[in-house]
Amino acid sequence: MTDYFQITLQPDEIRAISSIGLAHVGDAVYELLVRTWLCAHGKATGRGLHRAAVELVCAPRQAALAERILPLLTEAERDVFRRGRNANVHTIPPHASRAEYQQATALEALLGWLWLTGCRERINQLFVAMMEEES
Secondary structure (H helix, E strand, O other): OOOOOOOOOOHHHHHOOOHHHHHHHHHHHHHHHHHHHHHHOOOOOOHHHHHHHHHHHOHHHHHHHHHHHHHHOOHHHHHHHHHHHOOOOOOOOOOOOHHHHHHHHHHHHHHHHHHHOOOHHHHHHHHHHHHOOOO
């Protein structure tokens, strides 16, 4: 049986996944981290918890948080980030600029790539760096 909590795909398998596919996985990884962070820091309860999560997962906020980690990225991570930023997205939410949405998609693609390559510790390092000013 495949353990999808610990899945690690081969490099060729990951390269075959589109940037949008990587971002799709990364979106879920990021949302789980944000929800865990909010609960662990007692930031909100009930309805406020949902509002706080939405505030952190919206494209403009993700774009701003992504800026914090750009200097920390390795060359391979920067390549994945760039690939995600250049993904051909057709629908931009009304509350985000195209640049913000591209930056948020890039962050999600990076997190998806790291998840699928099994780099959980690196995901945590980058997430901690993004959130350190939020505490």
